[in-house]
Amino acid sequence: MLGADHVVEAQTVNRGLRALGYDADRVQVLLHQFVTFGESKMSTRAGNYITLDDLINEVGADVVRYFMLARSPNSHLEFDFDLAKEQSKENPVYYIQNAHVRCCGILRQVAERGLPENWDDGADLNLLGEAERLFVVKMLEFPEQLLYAHDNLAPHQIAFYALDLARQFHPLYDEVRVLHTEVPEDLARARLRFYRAARVMFARLLALMGMDAPERM
Numbered sequence: 001m002l003g004a005d006h007v008v009e010a011q012t013v014n015r016g017l018r019a020l021g022y023d024a025d026r027v028q029v030l031l032h033q034f035v036t037f038g039e040s041k042m043s044t045r046a047g048n049y050i051t052l053d054d055l056i057n058e059v060g061a062d063v064v065r066y067f068m069l070a071r072s073p074n075s076h077l078e079f080d081f082d083l084a085k086e087q088s089k090e091n092p093v094y095y096i097q098n099a100h101v102r103c104c105g106i107l108r109q110v111a112e113r114g115l116p117e118n119w120d121d122g123a124d125l126n127l128l129g130e131a132e133r134l135f136v137v138k139m140l141e142f143p144e145q146l147l148y149a150h151d152n153l154a155p156h157q158i159a160f161y162a163l164d165l166a167r168q169f170h171p172l173y174d175e176v177r178v179l180h181t182e183v184p185e186d187l188a189r190a191r192l193r194f195y196r197a198a199r200v201m202f203a204r205l206l207a208l209m210g211m212d213a214p215e216r217m
Contacts, residue, residue, distance in 0.1 A: 030153065035068075035077045059084040062211040066093045069209055070159040087217075089170065092163045097214055099166045100206060102173050103199030104215040109179055110192060120196065123189040131172045132194050138168055139201050146208075155209075162205040169198060 017027060037050060056064050063084045070092065071077045089095045110119060128136075141161070149157040177183055178191045206213040 028153070030073045035079055037079050037081070055079070062097070063093045065210055066159060069155050072154065072156050093211070095170070096162050096166045096202065097206065097212070098217060099169045100199060100202040100213045101215060101217045103195050103202065106178055106192065106195045107199065113179060120189045120192040123193040124186060125190050125193060127187050127190040128194055129176065132176060132191070135168055135172060135198070136194070138165055139197065142201065158205065158208055162202075162209065165201065165205070
């Protein structure tokens with residue numbers, strides 16, 4: 001991977017490999033567009049730049065990692081410091097991690113009620129509503145999304161997919177309760193099974209992106 005201003009170097013590498021007798025077609029050089037911060041133009045010669053360590057210290061490693069992942073190499077990224085620090089649905093990192101936190105919260109509530117850990121074993125998932133079913137369908141896209149990201153050198157596809165899942169999850173969470181007096185036990189068990197699966201999905205996606213999966217926020 002090289003910066004977009006290193007096209008000539010990429011061509012030189014290609015020619016060098018061919019001169020050495022290697023199959024240069026097996027090497028794919030990705031040219032990555034620039035990251036900017038506001039309207040200030042960075043210059044190493046002028047000493048006007050921000051290091052990756054400084055950026056991580058300012059907003060956290062998870063935020064930096066996601067913001068970088070969520071852009072294809074061909075896309076320019078203007079890093080939004082205000083958005084990176086927000087704790088709202090506008091910040092994709094907070095939104096995705098909070099989905100995992102909410103799932104963990106439901107599992108904690110069940111444990112605090114003294115219910116056995118396997119309380120949802122054998123739950124009748126046919127009792128789940130349309131919103132939950134649609135979310136399960138979305139989760140089942142994961143293998144396809146992962147294969148596409150791998151085959152096309154497109155890790156941003158996983159970042160997009162994780163955010164899409166979070167956007168579908170949060171409105172559902174506000175409506176689909178588990179331990180509530182109006183929720184029959186068999187339905188509560190089915191919903192708990194659903195949230196358990198959702199937690200695993202978000203944890204897996206966060207791990208795949210190299211990000212933490214917090215249980216509390």
